Amino acid sequence: MHSKEIFLAIETIAATSSKNEKTALVGQLVKDEAALRVLVAALDPITSYGISKRPVVGALEGDGLFDVGTWGIIDDLAARRLTGNNAIQAVAGEMIRLEPASSELFWRIIKKDLRAGFSAETVNKAMKGAIKTYPYMRCVLPAKAKFDEWDWAAGAFSQQKADGMFTNVDHDTAGVVRLTTRQGNELPIEQFSKMVEDIRATLARGTQTHGEIVVMVDGVIADRATSNGIMNSILAGGNFAENEVPVFFAWDQIPLTAVQPKGKHEVPYRERFKSLLGQLVKHPATSVRLIPTKIVYSLKEAYAHCMSLQGEGKEGTVLKNGTGFWKDTSGGNPDVVKLKLEVDIDLVTKAILPGEDGTKNEGRPGRITMETRDGLLSVNVAVKNEKLRDAIEADPSVFLERIWTVRFNEIMEPSDSNPLHSLFLPRMAEDWYRIDKEQADTLEEVYAQRDAAVRGEKMPELAEAA
Numbered sequence: 001m002h003s004k005e006i007f008l009a010i011e012t013i014a015a016t017s018s019k020n021e022k023t024a025l026v027g028q029l030v031k032d033e034a035a036l037r038v039l040v041a042a043l044d045p046i047t048s049y050g051i052s053k054r055p056v057v058g059a060l061e062g063d064g065l066f067d068v069g070t071w072g073i074i075d076d077l078a079a080r081r082l083t084g085n086n087a088i089q090a091v092a093g094e095m096i097r098l099e100p101a102s103s104e105l106f107w108r109i110i111k112k113d114l115r116a117g118f119s120a121e122t123v124n125k126a127m128k129g130a131i132k133t134y135p136y137m138r139c140v141l142p143a144k145a146k147f148d149e150w151d152w153a154a155g156a157f158s159q160q161k162a163d164g165m166f167t168n169v170d171h172d173t174a175g176v177v178r179l180t181t182r183q184g185n186e187l188p189i190e191q192f193s194k195m196v197e198d199i200r201a202t203l204a205r206g207t208q209t210h211g212e213i214v215v216m217v218d219g220v221i222a223d224r225a226t227s228n229g230i231m232n233s234i235l236a237g238g239n240f241a242e243n244e245v246p247v248f249f250a251w252d253q254i255p256l257t258a259v260q261p262k263g264k265h266e267v268p269y270r271e272r273f274k275s276l277l278g279q280l281v282k283h284p285a286t287s288v289r290l291i292p293t294k295i296v297y298s299l300k301e302a303y304a305h306c307m308s309l310q311g312e313g314k315e316g317t318v319l320k321n322g323t324g325f326w327k328d329t330s331g332g333n334p335d336v337v338k339l340k341l342e343v344d345i346d347l348v349t350k351a352i353l354p355g356e357d358g359t360k361n362e363g364r365p366g367r368i369t370m371e372t373r374d375g376l377l378s379v380n381v382a383v384k385n386e387k388l389r390d391a392i393e394a395d396p397s398v399f400l401e402r403i404w405t406v407r408f409n410e411i412m413e414p415s416d417s418n419p420l421h422s423l424f425l426p427r428m429a430e431d432w433y434r435i436d437k438e439q440a441d442t443l444e445e446v447y448a449q450r451d452a453a454v455r456g457e458k459m460p461e462l463a464e465a466a
Helices: 003-014 019-029 033-043 068-078 084-097 100-111 120-126 189-202 224-235 269-282 299-311 386-394 443-454
Strands: 156-160 165-171 177-180 207-217 244-255 288-290 293-296 317-320 336-339 343-354 365-371 378-382 403-408 410-412 422-424
Touching: 003 019, 003 033, 003 100, 019 033, 019 120, 033 100, 033 120, 068 084, 068 100, 084 100, 156 269, 156 299, 165 189, 165 224, 165 244, 177 189, 189 244, 189 269, 189 288, 207 224, 244 269, 269 288, 293 299, 299 317, 299 336, 343 378, 343 443, 365 386, 365 403, 378 403, 378 422, 403 422, 410 443
Parallel strands: 244 288
Antiparallel strands: 156 293, 156 317, 165 177, 165 207, 207 244, 317 336, 343 365, 343 403, 365 378, 410 422
């Protein structure tokens, strides 16, 4: 297929609403060598071309098709042998030479947006391994960490888990800035002009910086749903409102040379963090900031920091080993651990409470008072859903003295206002009581399971007292 035919085939895919039909059409397209080359050039997340703004050209009246010269320009842009005004002039000249459909295809490759409603993942489903996957270092959960090998005396890095959109910030040696998602899809750079200005003034060239973009609304960081909703509208072609300002919170930085499948950067995180901190201190910026970070010296202190942030409504923390390297991992890096303490225990029903006055559940079952077997811990847990609420309302007595699995984030000590222990953020793990258990846990067993979760261990089913 020549370039005009490839463009028309892509337009056909774009006009197809069915996901299955799109996938089938892509499957046919990848069988053509020239078409596959176009797809790889446009969708490979690791390759960029350094031009974000479309050159201004007159009417497209050329008659040329893709040839060796076309691909030479694309290759030179990717290798940064063509940059600045030379790049713009070369692209503009080729767009004028090509016939209109091929000219548009050429620009879409450079823009890395085929505007066809399918991704590299779709191509790889049709032809396994056709397009490289974007490198990304995943976290692990505590059970997969090797905390006993960490140098706690030197301190570990406990960082707030931001409620935003993960973003890679590429700042190449020529000063070109590129913002991409976790999958390598580019953000519309023109919507982030102030951020790009700050990135050029702050972050080292030849690097990729990792972090999350959140949106400030009226000077306050929006919640996750609001922030990501705004970002998704930007990705779909929208604009920021006057009271909406994107901010990039950074936590790591690696050389662009390490950004490749199975890539690795063997510099300890402590040194990477120190370098990033130095850049941000030397050139303070409003739209590029360091992620809130606390140095902790024990796992207990790390969980305390995590729980304090959860108490503020945050999701949790990411704990990083100061000696850990960056590496592209699909299974997760044991030196980067996501902390979000959640523990399941078994409690017994002692009372059913009505919904509060003025709420939609006023006069109906709203909460269930549950306790440990020894009565030393008591907590009110919200009824999980309407189906359960209806069942309780039909016959409350059926649900008394039943065992329920309750999930929580931390144990609350007795206070002046409450002589018993309680739970922080208690909720039903399931929407029905257990029929396989007759005794609730004791307070001692609740603490044991909490402590096991802190250590990243799984507790065996506790033997019931005889």
